[in-house]
Amino acid sequence: METSFVTIDGYELKMRMKGEGLSILILPGGGESIQPYYPLQDRLADKHYKVYLPELPSLPGERFSPRFMSLEDWADWLDKLLVVLSIETTVLITHSYGGRIALQYILENLQKCSAAVFISPGLTNNRWQYIFWHYLFGETVRFFHLYPFLPKGMRWMRNDNAYKSALLLLSPIKEKQELKIPSLVLVGKRDPIRILITGWKKLAGEITVQEMDWDHSPQKRAPESLVEVIDKFIKNEA
Numbered sequence: 001m002e003t004s005f006v007t008i009d010g011y012e013l014k015m016r017m018k019g020e021g022l023s024i025l026i027l028p029g030g031g032e033s034i035q036p037y038y039p040l041q042d043r044l045a046d047k048h049y050k051v052y053l054p055e056l057p058s059l060p061g062e063r064f065s066p067r068f069m070s071l072e073d074w075a076d077w078l079d080k081l082l083v084v085l086s087i088e089t090t091v092l093i094t095h096s097y098g099g100r101i102a103l104q105y106i107l108e109n110l111q112k113c114s115a116a117v118f119i120s121p122g123l124t125n126n127r128w129q130y131i132f133w134h135y136l137f138g139e140t141v142r143f144f145h146l147y148p149f150l151p152k153g154m155r156w157m158r159n160d161n162a163y164k165s166a167l168l169l170l171s172p173i174k175e176k177q178e179l180k181i182p183s184l185v186l187v188g189k190r191d192p193i194r195i196l197i198t199g200w201k202k203l204a205g206e207i208t209v210q211e212m213d214w215d216h217s218p219q220k221r222a223p224e225s226l227v228e229v230i231d232k233f234i235k236n237e238a
Contacts, residue, residue, distance in 0.1 A: 006054070008080045011067070013055040015085075019045025022234070023087050026053045027078075029096030029122065029217075030166050033153075037095075039223040044093075047231045052090075054081060056098075066162040071169075074101045075108045082112060091115045091234055095219060096122040099200075100169040106179055115182045115237050117230055120191055120216045123199025124172045132196055133170050138163065172199065179205040182237035186229065188214035208233070 002017045041051045094102040099121030156162045218226045
């Protein structure tokens with residue numbers, strides 16, 4: 001295992017790398033440090049993959065303040081990251097917010113992705129889902145300063161840049177998006193916000209959808225079974 005730092009657009013980000021073999025890049029969910037993804041990364045590396053796990057620049061890190069990121073900024077940032085890491089093509093494994101980052105990138109840079117896995121993808125389907133996240137949840141929390149009552153991983157909402165970036169990632173998918181690479185969508189049957197992130201239904205193309213007996217974050221609670229599903233998919237499709 002190797003932990004290093006990469007600098008992109010003036011931001012020094014922590015990067016954890018482990019294993020040898022086919023390249024995999026994990027995009028964490030919003031509000032997460034990369035530490036909860038270590039068990040997933042370690043087990044994938046044991047399956048003979050080279051797994052990269054970067055911090056995200058729009059969320060509070062140990063060495064920087066969040067910056068505002070548009071969807072286009074995310075695609076540009078991810079492309080620069082792959083260049084810095086000398087990765088020509090990779091499998092993207094995404095969780096929650098990371099799913100929208102990956103979707104934007106794949107649509108713009110198809111040739112650099114051999115396959116994608118969307119774990120509990122944070123993709124909204126319509127304006128009502130977006131209204132819930134923006135007004136009924138986000139603005140209520142910020143107006144009444146309810147941050148202490150949030151899970152630790154969501155307290156970044158007090159930062160304006162992080163919050164605005166998250167809202168863009170939650171903007172509804174307006175039409176069918178065809179992915180021309182093998183893609184696996186993993187939906188948790190016990191995910192408490194499942195009915196509010198159904199935008200994956202607007203993904204078309206080489207899509208496989210599997211419902212699993214998980215909550216929103218299987219990388220924390222069920223990394224072994226998650227890795228088995230991902231490994232089987234990659235060996236069959238990538």
